[in-house]
Amino acid sequence: MIHQLAAVDRRAKIGKDVTIEPFTTIAADVEIGEGTWIGPNVTIMDGARIGKNCRIFPGTVISAIPQDLKFDGEQTLTIIGDNTTIRECVTVNRGTKALGYTKVGNDCLIMATSHIAHDCVLGNHVIIVNGCGIAGHVEIGDFTVMGGLSAVHQFGKIGKHVMISGGTLVRKDIPPYVKVAREPMSYAGINSVGLRRRGFSNDRIFEIQKIYKYLFQSKMNVSQATRFIENEMPPTEERDEILEFIKNSPRGIVKGYGTGKE
Structure with a gap:
């Protein structure tokens, strides 16, 4: 051979x-x-x-x-x-x-x-x-x-189940389960299609969406949002994985929805 x-x-x-x-x-x-x-x-x-x-x-x-x-x-x-x-x-x-x-x-x-x-x-x-x-x-x-x-x-650190758009310059860390796109790179929603393909239930996907809504679509900054999620949302595997990733990201995570907010 x-x-x-x-x-x-x-x-x-x-x-x-x-x-x-x-x-x-x-x-x-x-x-x-x-x-x-x-x-x-x-x-x-x-x-x-x-x-x-x-x-x-x-x-x-x-x-x-x-x-x-x-x-x-x-x-x-x-x-x-x-x-x-x-x-x-x-x-x-x-x-x-x-x-x-x-x-x-x-x-x-x-x-x-x-x-x-x-x-x-x-x-x-x-x-x-x-x-x-x-x-x-x-x-x-x-x-x-x-x-x-x-x-x-x-x-750089990129979490699990992430979808990165073509041509993206990844200067910040990307937490699990999300899509990123645009220049500069920013959050573009969760990777719901990929998660469904891999057997995630609708309840798990909804929970992940809710977490990232607090992180990127609220008036809180990331530090405030992580404290809120930790205190107000029940512990789950996905919640804990996201919070652990953010806490251990020395470079900081991706921006939200092209707003420039870290």
Whole structure:
């Protein structure tokens, strides 16, 4: 299953039923899980840990050293989860000593020409559309969809079930369950379509809408709104997740409805 024109270091750990197409280069400190397909002209460098049943398309470079002047040659990893597809000409850099790895979760789709920088952590079922740029130390939650040609500032945090409009410049953190759009980026409602597709009940969706109504459509600022939500709304998994995200957002969260209110 390894083409004779592929350059695979004999020390690499290659699982069963892995296909490696011609003109692909795989370094020594690489592990590839069973059933994975590596297309032609792919470069997989030291530190890559690729899961089962992945598909990696031509021109992709996995686990190159970080584009970070602080990197000092330390041994770090790039972890790609099971059943993840990485399309043409994607670059995923390995971590630095700050975290030690860059990670893409299971069942993700990373579309063509996107870049994932050092020490990023992407959850499961994440979709990154063509041409996105994700700077270092970014966290992206499960089931998030990032529209094409969007860019995320370093150390940014994006919650679960978020929908980011194409071409968005993500300078602030985005809490879970919302849509964002416009320039500058602002709240554009909750991701109700995505939540219904993933089995959220109408009652749960209504609760999330109510929380964000207090946050972004009331006369309260974010600090006042979070206190009000904590004191007046009964605790639920979604309420607590949203409040915890906001409290742990050093950059501050997205603006509301293009008003400029933080």
